[in-house]
Structure formats: structure tokens, C-alpha cells
Amino acid sequence: MNIAVLIKQVPVSNDVSxxxxxxxxxxxxxxxxxxxxxxxxIEEAMILKEQTEGKVVVFxxxxxxxxxxxxxxxxxxxxxxxxxxxxxxxxxxTIATAKPLARAIEKYGKFDLILSGALSSDGxxxxxGAMVAEYLDIPHISEISAVxxxxxxxxxxxxxxxxxxxxxxxxxxxxxxxxFGCNEPRLATLRTKRAAKNKPLETYTNAELQFDAEEIGxxxxxxxxxxxxxxxxxxxxxxxxxxxxxxxxxxxxxxxIEKGKN
Amino acid sequence: xxxxxxxxxxGGISGTCLxxxxxxxxxxEIIVFEKNTIGGASTAKSAGTVCLFDDSLKNRYWxxxxxxxxxxxxxxxxxxxxxGFDKTGTLVVATNKEVESVIKTGIALAKAAGYTxxxxxxxxxIKEILPDINTDNILGAxxxxxxxxxxxxxxxxxxxxxxxxxGGTVKTGVEVTEVKVxxxxxxxxxxxxxxxxxxxxxxxxxxxxxKITGDMVGVDVPIWHTKAEAFFLCPPGKKLGYTFxxxxxxxxxxxxxxxxxxxxxxxxxxxxxxxMHAGQWDxxxxxxxxxxxxxxxxxxxxxxxxxxxxxxxxxxVSSWLxxxxxxxxxxxxxxxxxxxxxxxxxGYGGNGVIEAPAASRDLAKLIMKGESTPLLxxxxxxxxxxx
Amino acid sequence: MANGICVFAEHYNGNIETVVAELVSAAxxxxxxxxxxxxxxVVSQDCETLIGQMGRxxxxxxxxxxxxxxxxxxxxxxxxxxxxxxxxxxxxxxxxPATITGRSVFSRVAAKLGCGLTADCTELLVGTRENxxxxxxxxxxxxxxxxxxxxxxxxxxxxxxxxxxxGVYTPYEAKEEKVPxxxxxxxxxxxxKVKVVEKRPxxxxxxxxxxxxxxxVGGRGTEEEESFKLLKSFADSxxxxxxxxxxxxxxxxxxxxxxxxxxxxxxRPRICVSFGVSGAIQHTEGIKDTKLMIAVNKxxxxxxxxxxxxxxxxxxxxxxxxYLEK
Numbered sequence: 024m025n026i027a028v029l030i031k032q033v034p035v036s037n038d039v040s041x042x043x044x045x046x047x048x049x050x051x052x053x054x055x056x057x058x059x060x061x062x063x064x065i066e067e068a069m070i071l072k073e074q075t076e077g078k079v080v081v082f083x084x085x086x087x088x089x090x091x092x093x094x095x096x097x098x099x100x101x102x103x104x105x106x107x108x109x110x111x112x113x114x115x116x117t118i119a120t121a122k123p124l125a126r127a128i129e130k131y132g133k134f135d136l137i138l139s140g141a142l143s144s145d146g147x148x149x150x151x152g153a154m155v156a157e158y159l160d161i162p163h164i165s166e167i168s169a170v171x172x173x174x175x176x177x178x179x180x181x182x183x184x185x186x187x188x189x190x191x192x193x194x195x196x197x198x199x200x201x202x203f204g205c206n207e208p209r210l211a212t213l214r215t216k217r218a219a220k221n222k223p224l225e226t227y228t229n230a231e232l233q234f235d236a237e238e239i240g241x242x243x244x245x246x247x248x249x250x251x252x253x254x255x256x257x258x259x260x261x262x263x264x265x266x267x268x269x270x271x272x273x274x275x276x277x278x279x280i281e282k283g284k285n
Numbered sequence: 286x287x288x289x290x291x292x293x294x295x296g297g298i299s300g301t302c303l304x305x306x307x308x309x310x311x312x313x314e315i316i317v318f319e320k321n322t323i324g325g326a327s328t329a330k331s332a333g334t335v336c337l338f339d340d341s342l343k344n345r346y347w348x349x350x351x352x353x354x355x356x357x358x359x360x361x362x363x364x365x366x367x368x369g370f371d372k373t374g375t376l377v378v379a380t381n382k383e384v385e386s387v388i389k390t391g392i393a394l395a396k397a398a399g400y401t402x403x404x405x406x407x408x409x410x411i412k413e414i415l416p417d418i419n420t421d422n423i424l425g426a427x428x429x430x431x432x433x434x435x436x437x438x439x440x441x442x443x444x445x446x447x448x449x450x451x452g453g454t455v456k457t458g459v460e461v462t463e464v465k466v467x468x469x470x471x472x473x474x475x476x477x478x479x480x481x482x483x484x485x486x487x488x489x490x491x492x493x494x495x496k497i498t499g500d501m502v503g504v505d506v507p508i509w510h511t512k513a514e515a516f517f518l519c520p521p522g523k524k525l526g527y528t529f530x531x532x533x534x535x536x537x538x539x540x541x542x543x544x545x546x547x548x549x550x551x552x553x554x555x556x557x558x559x560x561m562h563a564g565q566w567d568x569x570x571x572x573x574x575x576x577x578x579x580x581x582x583x584x585x586x587x588x589x590x591x592x593x594x595x596x597x598x599x600x601x602v603s604s605w606l607x608x609x610x611x612x613x614x615x616x617x618x619x620x621x622x623x624x625x626x627x628x629x630x631x632g633y634g635g636n637g638v639i640e641a642p643a644a645s646r647d648l649a650k651l652i653m654k655g656e657s658t659p660l661l662x663x664x665x666x667x668x669x670x671x672x
Numbered sequence: 673m674a675n676g677i678c679v680f681a682e683h684y685n686g687n688i689e690t691v692v693a694e695l696v697s698a699a700x701x702x703x704x705x706x707x708x709x710x711x712x713x714v715v716s717q718d719c720e721t722l723i724g725q726m727g728r729x730x731x732x733x734x735x736x737x738x739x740x741x742x743x744x745x746x747x748x749x750x751x752x753x754x755x756x757x758x759x760x761x762x763x764x765x766x767x768x769p770a771t772i773t774g775r776s777v778f779s780r781v782a783a784k785l786g787c788g789l790t791a792d793c794t795e796l797l798v799g800t801r802e803n804x805x806x807x808x809x810x811x812x813x814x815x816x817x818x819x820x821x822x823x824x825x826x827x828x829x830x831x832x833x834x835x836x837x838x839g840v841y842t843p844y845e846a847k848e849e850k851v852p853x854x855x856x857x858x859x860x861x862x863x864x865k866v867k868v869v870e871k872r873p874x875x876x877x878x879x880x881x882x883x884x885x886x887x888x889v890g891g892r893g894t895e896e897e898e899s900f901k902l903l904k905s906f907a908d909s910x911x912x913x914x915x916x917x918x919x920x921x922x923x924x925x926x927x928x929x930x931x932x933x934x935x936x937x938x939x940r941p942r943i944c945v946s947f948g949v950s951g952a953i954q955h956t957e958g959i960k961d962t963k964l965m966i967a968v969n970k971x972x973x974x975x976x977x978x979x980x981x982x983x984x985x986x987x988x989x990x991x992x993x994x995y996l997e998k
Contacts, residue, residue, distance in 0.1 A: 035572045037816035037960070054572035059940065116788055117779070144940075144961060145815050148791035153747065153779035162748045162865035165776035168883075179869065182745070184772065185684065188874045191745060194865040203940055204882035210519055210600025213586035220579075245788030245829045246810075250822040254813070260967060260983030270984050271995035274945065274966055277982060278886070278910065281943050281964040283839075322951075322975045366892065366919050436918075442950070457975070543921060543928040 024075040024172070026068045027128050028101065029139035029155065030061040030083050032092035037145065041253045057092045060140030060203035062099075067170050067201055068138050069100045069209065075172065078102040080134070082127055084112060084120060090224065098211035098219035105131055109228040111236060116244035121154030123239055126232050128159065131225075136178060137198040141166045152200035163198040164191050168205035288314040291652060292474055292484040294461045294498055295319065297328035298437050299630050300490030301444035301455075302641040306649035308451035313653055315453035317445070318476060320460035324441025326568070327492050328637065330513065330607035331437040332540060332549055335639050336375040337400055337429050338391025339533040340384065340553065342639055347394050349643040349660065356642040357435050360443055367443040369436020373541055375531040376414055377427040378592075379404075384535060388427035395429060402429040416527060417595020434531055434540050437638045464501040464627070471502075471626030486652055488628045493568040493608040495618075495631040504622045507669045508632050510608040511563045514581040515549040517542060518599035537588055545602055548585065552609055552635040568608050576606035609635040612669055619644055619664045620651060628652065629666055674830035677702050678763035679731070680754070681714040681722065682773055684744065688725045691769040693843035695836055696729045698796050699767055700844060705798040706806045709733060711763060712852075715753050717742050719856075727849040734854045735761055739861045746864035747773075751780030756859045758785060763831050765808055767796075770835035782833055790823045790834040801827065810834045816961050876911055881930050884913035887941040889932060889959070892919045893948015893970065893988055900925045902992035903947055909996070915939060915958075917949055932958035947988040951976030 035054040042049050057065075068079045081096040083089050084107035093104035107123050115123075128134060137159075139152040149165070156163035168188075169181040180199055182189045193199075211219075229239065236242055263273055289312055293300045296319025307313045319325075334341065335354045342350050357368040379385035385404075392402040404427050405411055408420035414428060445455045456476075463475040464487055473483040489506070491498045499506035529541040539548040557563040561580055589597040611634040612618055618632035630648055633640050647658040677699040682689045692712070699710045709732040714722050719736040726734065735757055743750050754777065758766060768774040770792045782789035795811040810823040810832075825832035877884040888907040894900050894916075900923070907914045915932040916925070932939055940961045947968045959965070959979070967980035968988050977983040984991065 034815070035575050037818050039815040039818050041819055053570075054575045056575060059938075117791070118782060118786070118788055121783060146791070147814075148789075149775045150779040150782070150789055150791060153776050154783040156748075157751070157780040157783035163776075163780075164745075164866060165747065166772050182772075183874055184745075186874055187871050189745060189868060190870040190872070192867050192869050197865070204880065204884075207882070210602060212598050212600055213582055213589065214598060216582050216601070217586060244826075245782075245786065246790055246823050246825050248821050249809075249824045251814075252820050252822075254817060254820050260977045260980040262972075262977070262983045262985065264985065267986060267990035267994045270968075270986055270991045271997075273982075273984070274968075274991070274995060277964060277966060278943060278945070280839075322978075325975075366895075366922070369918070457973075458978075543918070543931050545928075 024071060024077040024135045025133065026071060026077065026079045027131075027134040027137045028061070028064050028068050028079060028081045028096070029124060029137065029152065030065070030081055030092055030096055031058045031140070031143050032056065032083060032085050032089040033058045033143055033145045041251050043253075047251070055088065055091060057095055058140050058143045060142055060201060062140075062208040063203055063205050064138040064140050064201040065096055065099050065101060066206045066208040071136070071170065071172055072100070075174070077135075080105065080131060082107070082124060084108070084124060093224055094219045095211065097222040098215045099209060100215070103223045104225070106224060106226045107232070108226055111229050111240045114241035114244065115239065116246045117148050117150040117154060118245055119239050119243040121151050121158055122243065123232055123234065124151070125155045125158035126234070127227050128155070130227070130231065135195050137196070139198070139200050141200040141202045149200070152198055156198040159198070161196050161198060162193045163200070164193055165200045166202050167199050168202050170199060286312055288312050289486065289653065290314045290484045291486045291488065292482060293317045293488050293490055294474075295490035295492065295494070296323045296441065296445065296455065296457065297326060297490065297492055298324060298331070298441050298637040298641045299492060299633060300488075301441040301448065303488060303490060303630050303645040303648060304448040304453055304455070305444040305451075306645040307652065308448040308453040310649065310653045315448060316482065317448070317453070317455045318459050318461050319455065319457045320477070322457055323445045323455065324438035327607050327609070328437040328441050330515070330605055331635065331638050332515075332538065332547060333369065333435040333437045333638050334375075334531050334538065334540060335435055336377070336432045336531055336533070337395040337402060338388060338427055339375060339377050339531070339538070340387065340535060340551070341636055344387065344390050344394060349640055351398055352643040352646065353639045353641070354432065357440060360440065364443075367439060369439035371433045371541070372431070373433040373528050373530045374428065374430035375432050375533065376411070377533040379424040379426060380422070380535065381424070385424050392427050400429060400431045402427065414530060415532065415593070417593050419592055419594050428530075432531070435638060440638065461498075461501070466502050466624055466627070469624055471624060484626070486626050486628060488630055488652075490630045492610045492631055492633065492637065495610055495629065496565065502624050502627050504624055504627060506618065506629060506631065508610040508612050508618065509557055509563045510566050510568070511552060511555040511557070511611050511634070512578070513549055513552065513607040513609050513635055514577040514604070515547060515607070516577070516585065516604045517602040518546045518548060518596060519544070519602050520546060520596055521598050532593070534588070534592060537585070539593070546596060546599065550581065550584065552611070553615065555611070557611070557613060563611070566608060571606060571608065574603050574605050577604045617644060617664045618666050618669065619648055620657070620661050620666055622666050623670070674762050674764040676709045676711050676761065676763040677706070678711045678713060678758070678761060678766045678831065680766065680768045680774065680778070681712045681726065682769050682771060683714070683716060683722050686718065686721060688722055689769060689771070690843055691771065691838040693729060693845065694838065694841040695767045695769060696731060696844040697841040698836060700730070702765070702796060702798055702808065708764060711735060711761060713754065713757050713761070715739060715743065715750060723854055727851065728846045729844055730846040730850055731852050734852050736854060736856050737859045738856065743861055743864065745868050746866050747776045747780060748866060749861045749864035751777045751784065753859050753861050754778075755781045755784040757857055758831060760857060766831045766833040768833065768835045770837045774835050778833065778835065785831075787829055787831055787833050788825050790825070793834050793836045794840050796834070796836065799824070808832050808834070878907070878911050878913045881913040881915045881932070881937060881939050884941055886910050886912035886943040886945075887915050887939055888912045889915045889917070889944060889946040889949055890920045891917045891946065891949030895919055895923050899948070899989055902989060902996065905996050906992050946976060946980070947992070949976050950974045951979065
């Protein structure tokens with residue numbers, strides 16, 4: 024089974040603020056890492072690879088520095104990688120991100136399964152996976168916590184939903200988005216890190232992807248960010264006082280409210 | 286009694302330890318300014334190894350080492366966990382004659398102070414202590430079971446509590462924005478709260494930020510940054526069946542962190558002329574985790590393959606990068622500067638946890654009594670000023 | 673010309689989700705300025721029951737498609753039906769619950785329609801263009817909750833489609849029942865390539881601090897055996913995993929796998945309740961992206977209060993004991 028994994032490089036720290044004058048983002052650090060849930064997707068891919076043979080190709084779209092995320096993924100066992108990088112792809116919303124990813128997957132080869140993390144730790148839209156599935160015209164199952172494959176032309180997945188586990192089956196090829204924490208991602212070692220430097224990495228620019236300028240990047244994005252601002256509520260806690268009994272009741276109430284939000 | 290007003294910039298190990306030692310004087314009025322959290326920046330990334338006879342500090346400064354070690358033992362005895370002591374013992378590996386002789390002298394000093402220590406040449410015994418080691422190409426190893434590593438953040442917070450108990454003040458989340466100097470003499474400082482403070486003495490305890498801090502008063506603090514690149518490794522079997530000691534080689538050191546192993550390039554292996562090792566960077570841009578260079582992976586892989594092959598295939602759990610503040614000669618910078626009343630306690634270069642207690646003890650004496658000590662003279666700011 | 677505010681009437685097990693009434697509140701707010709109709713779309717085997725539950729939402733029109741089978745979880749088929757419905761209704765905006773189903777189905781709808789989909793909005797405001805036309809300012813958090821951004825669907829691009837976070841708007845409830853105009857659309861669901869095989873009760877996640885939705889974190893203040901027992905009972909009552917900082921791991925009450933912080937794991941639970949954690953950097957670096965974080969500590973200056981949503985200064989033993997009494 025050949026598997027494509029879609030990953031995103033996210034900032035190590037969400038410590039980002041907004042310059043009150045220019046409204047541009049001020050990042051505490053520019054360090055990037057693989058989005059945490061994508062590590063769980065890679066782990067699922069590795070488990071399936073060990074079970075079925077075949078190769079795992081990891082895709083990301085981003086600036087040239089996103090190569091680091093691909094190298095890290097290959098240090099975890101992914102065999103090959105593709106970096107979609109072109110200035111004209113920049114500033115894309117989820118639609119204009121999913122389109123090039125879908126085309127890159129089609130161009131690279133035939134895949135039985137496509138995996139991605141369910142949500143990113145920065146934007147957290149949870150959309151790109153399902154959109155890629157739509158552009159590829161294949162079924163998808165989102166936000167799953169386990170995959171089971173028995174060699175047939177279908178694949179099963181478990182989705183946690185409102186206190187239940189729903190077992191589903193999708194016809195291959197299919198796409199699944201994997202929840203953070205659903206497995207324990209393996210770790211790279213010094214040796215696999217070094218080996219990853221020599222694994223294949225292809226870069227796709229729009230010369231390979233062949234989109235019209237209106238289809239991609241800012242131009243191809245139906246939505247645009249017009250402003251950014253710091254939240255009024257800072258992370259400084261709302262302090263509560265009272266008797267132990269009152270505080271115990273308050274804790275209970277707060278947890279109940281959050282749980283009720285589905 | 287007119288009190289001496291002292292403002293300390295920086296709430297890491299340097300600032301809190303100095304604040305504590307000053308708070309022992311009745312006529313000291315102390316405020317520590319920390320822009321973030323106590324012991325939360327480079328101190329938090331310190332390995333906290335305060336060992337009886339490793340290579341971190343020359344035997345010439347045995348009293349500095351012993352005073353630091355015993356200060357923390359006392360702290361830990363007063364309240365368990367307050368210095369974060371993990372008594373794992375230390376294994377210092379001799380790869381050449383020179384290192385061997387330094388270790389042997391260190392062991393003699395430790396024993397004279399009442400601690401255990403031995404120089405082992407029986408390679409089977411070395412392997413009993415650290416089964417994953419390769420004993421080829423080594424001469425022997427010094428070992429004691431009495432020491433280990435401490436937690437710099439815990440120590441800083443304990444010092445901060447102690448100095449507050451003694452009447453001092455600690456302000457966290459407050460950044461010093463201006464240091465006021467009139468006629469080449471310190472007047473006070475201004476903070477991000479918008480408050481003006483008057484001080485007789487201001488001490489820069491900002492470590493890697495010292496250049497930036499010095500710029501506020503026009504003092505050029507001659508420090509460079511060297512990179513402390515560290516990894517947390519998860520051993521191949523997830524759990525080691527033995528207590529991993531503090532392990533010291535001239536090139537790197539390692540210690541346990543829970544079931545993981547922390548490993549870091551040693552500071553004396555840094556080359557100030559190598560741009561991969563040293564430079565002037567912005568410590569505010571340091572990420573909490575990550576940031577290590579590729580060369581470090583190659584370096585460590587080669588080192589571990591040769592020296593501790595049993596853990597070379599460990600999983601990389603996380604990594605971090607920290608900046609050490611180093612003057613050209615790798616010794617700290619303490620005491621008076623060219624501005625009257627502006628002092629420094631910086632440049633510990635990754636040895637802050639070891640050196641701060643003795644250095645602060647002496648610096649407090651200088652500030653409060655005007656009396657210098659041999660240690661302060663050796664580590665004086667003036668040694669670095671071009672004549 | 674696109675017109676109308678359309679709300680997706682998400683349902684499960686025969687019930688309209690509460691969040692739908694919340695979105696209707698947002699729709700009424702938009703209507704105050706734009707004076708557009710509010711519409712709801714519902715796709716189900718049993719539309720009548722669901723429509724019956726929407727009597728107090730004060731929506732003007734309900735568009736319904738009756739399917740031959742239960743399409744729950746068949747996001748490929750559902751998205752096809754809904755895309756066709758939206759093409760026919762031609763609303764100016766579509767409000768979707770930011771739920772597992774909402775974002776999954778409407779991501780496909782957005783791709784089919786070539787319109788955008790703004791995720792997880794916490795505030796919707798109406799703006800006016802120079803030509804007098806209205807648009808929706810879609811405010812959403814980013815980078816955890818550290819930044820809020822305003823997203824706008826480009827002029828001429830309809831519908832403006834967005835998911836709205838549950839729990840932000842108060843559910844709408846009109847004083848009187850009103851029967852909205854119901855229009856059944858003749859749209860057929862295509863065959864889905866996904867099917868539900870089985871539903872079973874979810875297993876507990878409490879043994880994994882990474883997978884658990886709720887994590888209870890103990891610090892130095894829970895080192896005593898009595899305190900830890902209380903912490904454990906509290907965690908059990910919530911089916912929560914227990915994480916700890918180094919002092920707690922050093923006691924041996926919890927394994928190293930449950931150590932949180934720079935030397936241990938980074939956890940991202942939805943809910944985190946910490947007891948006796950001071951919040952030095954090694955610990956707080958290990959807890960990220962929580963939706964609710966409550967911290968209990970006896971020291972009101974503890975840095976943990978800088979990252980928590982709610983802080984309680986008090987004795988954790990007393991509070992836990994009272995909590996468990998009930």
C-alpha cells in the first residue's frame with residue numbers, strides 16, 4: 024500500500040502577538056516543527072507500511088525552510104518527500120492550499136491512502152484534508168483515532184463521536200485525518216536524522232503544477248485576512264475566591280460547561 | 286541606619302543568588318527585576334551539574350565548587366526538592382594523561398573534604414557503573430556517588446523566596462527599560478511599569494542579555510554567546526536498568542532526566558572563532574525548544590558511537606538551544622565597571638549554577654563592605670578592558 | 673443575487689444539536705443589519721421530526737432534503753447534497769457549527785462550490801462596502817488564542833461560508849412557536865463510499881496523558897500521599913489522566929511517561945486542571961492549546977496563573993475533599 028502523508032510546518036511556539044500599530048504578527052520565535060497531529064498521521068502510516076509494504080511519501084506546502092519538516096518526517100521513516108514551494112502559492116487559504124496539494128499528489132504517483140493530521144496547532148481549521156479528498160474525488164473520514172487494514176480494497180477507521188466509537192469503512196483510495204494523541208509517534212534517532220539528509224526530496228513549483236495565477240495563492244483564495252488583533256482577554260487567569268466548598272462547586276461547573284461544548 | 290539601595294537586573298541564578306547573599310546584610314535594600322519568570326530563561330536550560338571533580342571548573346577554584354555544592358546540599362536538606370537534587374553520582378572519563386591528572390587531583394580534594402571518590406582503571410568496574418560505555422581508548426574514570434545534578438530553576442526560586450523572607454523584593458514580569466547615570470554615577474533605573482527607582486548600586490545579572498543591558502549605561506560588556514545545544518534522548522529500551530550517572534567527557538556531558546538522558550556539548554569545547562559555535566545573537570529570539578544546528582547531530586552521533594554506543598540509537602525526544610555568556614577567557618565577569626555603582630555578575634558561561642554561590646558571597650561583601658576578595662580580583666571586569 | 677442567511681441544521685440521533693440555536697442567534701444579529709431572510713437547511717431520513725424541533729428558532733424558511741437512508745458520517749454524499757441545495761438556494765452567507773461533522777462536510781462543500789470556509793469563528797460582525805452592500809467580518813482565534821484575525825470573503829464571492837464555535841452565542845429561543853415555510857428540494861444523495869460498520873461505547877483514555885481529553889496535573893503540592901489520593905479520586909471521577917511535574921514523578925506515584933514539561937511530554941488536552949503546580953517554565957511548556965485550564969495553588973503569585981484561564985488560591989486538599997464529598 025502506497026501512502027501519502029500531508030504535513031504542515033507550524034511554529035514551535037504559539038507565542039505570537041500583534042503589533043498594535045501595524046497589526047502585523049510578531050512571533051517570539053521563527054522555529055518551525057511538524058504539526059503535532061501530523062506526527063500521529065505519520066505514525067499510522069509507518070504502522071501500515073510495516074504491515075503492507077509499499078512506500079510512504081510526505082508532502083508539504085510552504086517556504087523553502089519547510090524542507091526541515093520534510094527531513095524530520097523522513098527521519099521518522101517516510102521514504103520520499105515533496106515540497107510545494109513557490110512565491111505564487113503563498114498567502115493561500117485552505118481552498119488554495121488544498122488545490123495544489125491534490126494536484127501534487129496526482130502528479131507524483133498513485134496512492135492507496137492519504138493521511139494528514141486532523142487539526143494544526145496554529146490555524147486549527149481542520150479543513151485541508153477533506154478539501155484535498157474532494158479535489159481528488161475520493162472519500163474521506165475526518166478526525167479518526169485508529170486505522171485498521173486487512174489487505175482488502177476498503178479500510179476501516181474509528182472515529183470518537185459524542186461518547187461513542189464509530190467504526191467506519193471507506194473504499195480505497197481514501198483520505199483520513201488523524202487526531203492528535205491517538206498513538207505514540209516513534210522518535211527519530213541521531214542515525215535516522217543523518218540518513219534523512221540523503222533521502223529523495225522533490226520540489227514542485229508552479230512550473231510543475233501548472234495552475235493559472237487566479238487559481239492559487241492569494242488570488243486563488245476566496246477568503247482573505249483583513250486584520251489581526253490581540254485578544255482583550257489575556258491568558259492571565261480570572262481569579263476566583265471563596266470557601267473550599269464554593270471553589271469545588273466552581274471547578275465542577277466550569278468543567279461541565281466545557282464538556283457540554285461538544 | 287541608612288540602607289544601601291541595590292537594584293538587580295535579572296532573576297536567574299546569578300541575580301537571585303546575589304540578591305540572597307545581599308539580603309543577609311541588615312543595611313541592604315534589594316529589588317530584583319525579572320522581565321519574565323524566576324530562573325526561567327538560560328537558568329532553566331542549565332544542566333545543573335555541580336560535581337565534585339568534573340572538568341567544568343579548574344581545581345584552582347575548588348573552594349568555589351565546594352561552596353556551591355554544599356550551599357545546595359544545605360538548601361536540599363532544609364526542604365527536600367528545593368534545589369532539585371538528583372544524587373546520581375558522577376563518572377568523569379579520562380581519555381588522556383592530562384585529564385587523568387586533573388581528575389586525580391579533584392578526587393584528592395573531594396576526599397579531603399570528606400566525600401568519597403576513586404579513580405578506577407578496572408574497565409569491568411567502569412562498565413558496572415555505566416553498562417553502555419565503550420571502555421576502549423580510555424585510561425580510566427573518576428567516580429563518586431555523592432554528587433549529581435541540581436535544578437537551576439528550583440534553586441533560583443528558592444533563593445528568591447529566601448531573599449524575600451529576609452526583606453528583599455522580587456518583581457517578576459517587569460523589564461528594566463532605562464538605567465540612569467549622572468556624572469558617570471548610577472542614579473537608578475526605570476521599568477516597564479513606568480516607575481522610577483533610585484539606587485546606589487545596580488547590578489547586571491542578565492547573562493546572555495548583558496551586552497544589551499550594558500548598552501543602557503554605555504558599558505561594553507565583553508561577552509560572546511556560545512551555543513549550548515542539548516538533546517533529550519529516550520534510550521532504545523525506553524528504560525535503563527541502572528542509574529545513569531552524570532557522565533563527563535571533555536567534548537560533552539550527559540545526565541539522566543527521569544527515564545531520559547540529557548546530553549549537551551561541553552562549554553570548553555566551544556571555539557569563539559567558529560561562527561557555528563560563537564557569535565552575538567538575540568537571546569529574546571531563542572525558542573523554548575528546538576533550534577539546534579545540523580552539525581550537532583553529526584557531532585553527537587560520532588561521539589556516542591565511539592564512546593557510549595549503548596545509547597547512540599536513542600530516540601530524540603526534544604532539543605533546545607541556549608546561549609551561554611562567555612568572555613574570551615571563559616571566566617565570569619564580576620564587580621565594578623567604568624560607571625560608579627554599576628556592577629556586573631555575568632559571563633558565567635554555563636557555569637552559573639556552580640559558580641554563583643561563591644561569586645555572590647564575595648560580591649555581596651564588596652557591595653556592602655567595600656572589601657574585595659582574591660576571587661573577585663581574578664574575575665574582575667577590569668581584566669577584560671583594553672589598556 | 674445571493675440573498676439570505678443560511679444555517680446548517682446539524683443533527684445526530686434524531687435531535688437537532690444545541691449549537692444550531694446558537695448559530696440562529698448569530699443569524700438574527702446579522703439580520704438586524706442586512707434584513708435578509710434566515711434559512712435553515714436540513715438533510716435527513718426524517719426531516720419532519722427535526723423541523724418540528726425548530727419551531728422556536730424564528731427562521732423564515734427551512735429547506736429540506738429527505739434521504740433514502742441515514743447519511744450520518746457519509747460526508748462525501750452529504751456534502752454533495754448540501755452543495756446542490758446551496759446552489760439552488762443561493763444564500764449570501766452560510767453558518768455552520770464548528771464541529772467534527774460541520775468542518776468535515778463543509779470543507780467538501782466549499783471545495784465543490786469554490787467558495788471559502790472560514791474556520792471556528794468566535795464573532796461575526798456586519799460590515800458595509802462603499803457600494804452599500806454588506807459583508808460579514810469573520811473573527812476567529814489563531815495561534816492558540818494568542819491572536820485574533822478578521823477574515824472576509826472576497827467581494828463577489830458567494831456564499832460567505834464559515835464555521836462558528838459552539839458555546840459562543842446564546843441559543844435562540846423565540847417566545848412563541850412559529851411554523852416556518854418548509855420547502856422540500858428534489859435532490860438525490862449519491863452513493864457514499866463510506867459506511868458505518870458499528871457503534872460501540874468509547875474506551876477510556878485515562879491511561880494516556882496524550883490522548884485524554886481531560887488531564888489533571890499534580891505538582892509539588894501533591895507529593896504527600898494523602899494529597900495524591902485525593903488527586904487520584906478527582907481524576908477518576910472525571911475519567912481524566914494524571915500528569916505530573918518532576919516532583920510528583922520523583923515520588924513514584926506516577927510513571928515518568930506521565931511527566932509533563934520540557935523533559936517529559938507536551939500535552940494538548942481540552943481540559944486541564946492543575947493542583948499545586950507553581951508553573952516554572954519546565955512545566956508550563958508542557959501544557960498547550962487547552963480550551964479550559966483551571967489552576968489551584970496556595971501561592972497567589974505562582975506563575976501558573978499567567979497561563980491558566982481560571983485561578984483559585986487555596987488549599988488543594990480542602991477543595992478536593994469538598995469536591996469529592998458530593
